[in-house]
Structures are given as structure tokens and as C-alpha cells.
Amino acid sequence: MRRASRARQLRSARLTARATTRSSALRGLFAGALLAAVLAAPSGLAAQAVPAYEPLQIGPRERLLVIAPHPDDETLGAGGLAQRVLALGGSVRTVAVTAGDGYVEAVQMRTHKLQPEPWAFLRYGERRIRELQSATHFLGAGRIRLELLGFPDGDLLPLLAAHWGRLNPQRSLTTRREAPPYPGVKDPGLSYSGHDLRASLVEILKESRPTLIAFSDPIDQHPDHRAVGLFALLSVSDFMRKRPGLWPRLLAYVIHYDAWPFDADGETTSRSEHDPKYGFPADFPERDQTRSCLTLTDTELAHKQAALGEYRTQQSVMAPFLAGFVRRNECFSQNRELDASFAGRELGQSDGGVP
Numbered sequence: 289m290r291r292a293s294r295a296r297q298l299r300s301a302r303l304t305a306r307a308t309t310r311s312s313a314l315r316g317l318f319a320g321a322l323l324a325a326v327l328a329a330p331s332g333l334a335a336q337a338v339p340a341y342e343p344l345q346i347g348p349r350e351r352l353l354v355i356a357p358h359p360d361d362e363t364l365g366a367g368g369l370a371q372r373v374l375a376l377g378g379s380v381r382t383v384a385v386t387a388g389d390g391y392v393e394a395v396q397m398r399t400h401k402l403q404p405e406p407w408a409f410l411r412y413g414e415r416r417i418r419e420l421q422s423a424t425h426f427l428g429a430g431r432i433r434l435e436l437l438g439f440p441d442g443d444l445l446p447l448l449a450a451h452w453g454r455l456n457p458q459r460s461l462t463t464r465r466e467a468p469p470y471p472g473v474k475d476p477g478l479s480y481s482g483h484d485l486r487a488s489l490v491e492i493l494k495e496s497r498p499t500l501i502a503f504s505d506p507i508d509q510h511p512d513h514r515a516v517g518l519f520a521l522l523s524v525s526d527f528m529r530k531r532p533g534l535w536p537r538l539l540a541y542v543i544h545y546d547a548w549p550f551d552a553d554g555e556t557t558s559r560s561e562h563d564p565k566y567g568f569p570a571d572f573p574e575r576d577q578t579r580s581c582l583t584l585t586d587t588e589l590a591h592k593q594a595a596l597g598e599y600r601t602q603q604s605v606m607a608p609f610l611a612g613f614v615r616r617n618e619c620f621s622q623n624r625e626l627d628a629s630f631a632g633r634e635l636g637q638s639d640g641g642v643p
């Protein structure tokens with residue numbers, strides 16, 4: 289229980305600080321309305337008591353695209369899945385949307401300043417990029433293709449509304465940049481706008497033509513995770529508009545939700561992978577989506593744990609939280625074509641989508 293309480297405090301502090309320091313009530317309200325519309329329309333939000341889940345089936349030569357809001361989410365949410373796809377002859381591509389350069393409390397701790405300078409956040413982002421590269425290399429034995437988009441950590445939800453257009457980009461409240469400042473990003477010419485994030489993801493979909501897409505769940509409680517979930521659905525909708533063929537499977541993973549990944553009694557690692565009570569947060573809305581879980585092998589679990597060990601900046605501030613994801617089962621809510629189509633209709637009406 290102590291372990292769970294500590295982790296809950298850390299997670300809560302992280303979310304609260306972000307919410308209070310870096311998002312205005314107005315922006316949150318507007319994006320929140322969009323989110324509510326997307327989530328409510330297809331199926332409602334009726335929570336059910338412990339829905340069952342099924343084993344996640346992975347075919348040979350799948351093409352997996354993992355979309356992560358921050359460095360470490362790709363490993364927390366889909367580190368086992370990535371290994372399994374590679375082992376079955378498939379390919380894996382990871383896209384980190386931000387460099388994690390908006391973690392105010394961590395940079396405050398490192399600099400011993402209440403208001404760190406923008407350069408301190410940039411140095412922090414650079415360090416997290418190196419950790420991401422190291423963890424990715426370890427997880428895939430050098431076979432995972434990694435890309436960083438470099439969007440502003442903590443400021444993604446406003447891109448859906450207030451900063452949609454290229455000419456009115458979001459300005460990071462930590463790095464003070466309006467475009468990716470890091471060398472090696474996929475497109476240094478993009479602006480911090482919803483249009484450009486959507487276009488970047490569509491471009492990646494065209495290049496990778498995934499059969500599986502793992503992305504943060506649009507009802508995750510972290511604003512960046514919600515935004516990335518919606519942008520993922522929106523870009524898939526764009527991508528599939530002129531391709532009436534086979535849809536990729538849309539696998540949403542959850543990272544921040546109430547006490548998750550801890551259960552009420554604080555236990556995480558000893559749960560049976562066959563017990564549907566422990567694959568998702570308690571009371572997590574089912575939304576008529578299929579729930580699928582991958583059972584990790586000993587080797588996959590060990591590699592996932594080791595890859596998370598590469599994130600030293602995060603281990604220093606939230607080790608118990610990260611350790612809570614080193615568990616036998618890696619579970620996903622399988623979004624439907626309808627979810628993506630609806631996101632595309634509701635969020636993409638203004639300019640007709642990205643061709």
C-alpha cells in the first residue's frame with residue numbers, strides 16, 4: 289500500500305503541476321468539449337463491472353507503429369508488444385511526439401530554481417531524447433526505427449483548438465519555442481500547430497503502412513496523452529479516407545488513470561495474466577471496445593524492465609510508478625474504425641483533412 293500511495297502522490301503531483309502551470313482554463317474547456325464529443329458519440333461512457341478480455345493475436349510480419357506522447361510511454365504501454373512483433377518477423381516504428389521537455393517539477397529539482405530558464409528545459413529534453421534512443425535500441429536490439437517529432441511537452445491539447453493553424457503556433461511555456469528545437473527531429477520545418485502534428489502523423493502512416501497502431505488512450509487522464517490519442521485517430525481517419533482496404537488494428541494503451549497501474553491493495557507484479565480484474569484500471573470505461581492483452585514472456589518482461597531502466601531522469605523521480613508497468617500482461621482497448629471516422633469528422637471538418 290505504501291508503494292501505491294507513494295506512486296499515486298508522484299503521479300498526482302505530476303499531473304496537478306502540469307495542469308496548473310501550463311494550461312489555461314479556456315483552452316482546457318474547448319478541448320474538453322471536443323474530447324467529450326468524440327467519446328460520447330459512438331457508444332457512450334457506461335462503465336461495466338470487470339469486462340472480459342481476450343488474448344492479443346499477433347500475426348507474422350506485422351508492421352507496428354507506436355505513437356508515444358513522451359519518452360518512456362512507448363515502453364510502458366507497448367514495450368512487450370514491440371518485442372513480440374519483432375520476434376514474429378515484423379517491423380516496429382516508434383514515434384515520440386514530444387521530447388518530454390515540459391516536466392517542470394523535475395527541472396526545478398535539477399536546477400534548484402523555482403522558475404528554470406528555457407535552456408534548462410531544452411537540456412532536459414536533450415537528455416530524455418538520449419534516454420529514448422538508448423531504451424529503444426535496447427528494446428529492439430537496434431531493429432526499431434525511432435523518430436522524434438519534437439512537439440511541446442505539456443501543451444498538446446491546445447493544438448486541437450486554439451493553435452490549430454500553422455500561422456498561430458503554440459509557444460511552449462517551458463522552452464519558449466514555437467517549432468522543434470532539437471537536431472534530428474523528423475521535420476524541423478514544422479510549427480507547433482494542430483495542422484502540422486496531424487500532417488506529420490499522416491506522413492508517417494503513409495511511409496509505414498502499419499497493420500497495428502499502438503497509441504495513448506483518448507481517455508487517459510494526462511492531457512498530452514488524450515491529445516495524442518485523438519490526433520492518432522484523426523490521422524488514421526485521414527490516411528484511410530482514400531484507402532478502403534484493410535484497416536490497421538487500433539490499440540490504445542492507458543498510462544495515467546486514477547491509481548493505475550496499482551490496484552487497491554498496491555500489488556502489481558503478482559497478478560495472473562488470466563484474471564480480467566487486473567488488466568485495466570478499476571472502473572475504466574469499456575466503450576464497447578474489445579479488450580486485448582498480450583502475455584509477456586520472461587525474456588520480454590526482463591527486457592521491458594531493462595529498457596525502462598534507461599530512463600534515468602524518470603527513474604529518479606517516479607521509479608515506483610514505472611515499476612508498476614513491469615507486469616505480465618500488456619493490455620489494450622481496441623478502437624474501432626467508427627472511432628477514427630468520428631474523430632476525423634468532428635475534428636477535421638474545417639479544412640477537409642490532410643491529403
Ligand SMILES: [Zn+2]
Pocket residue numbers: 357358361510513543
Ligand atoms: Zn507520457
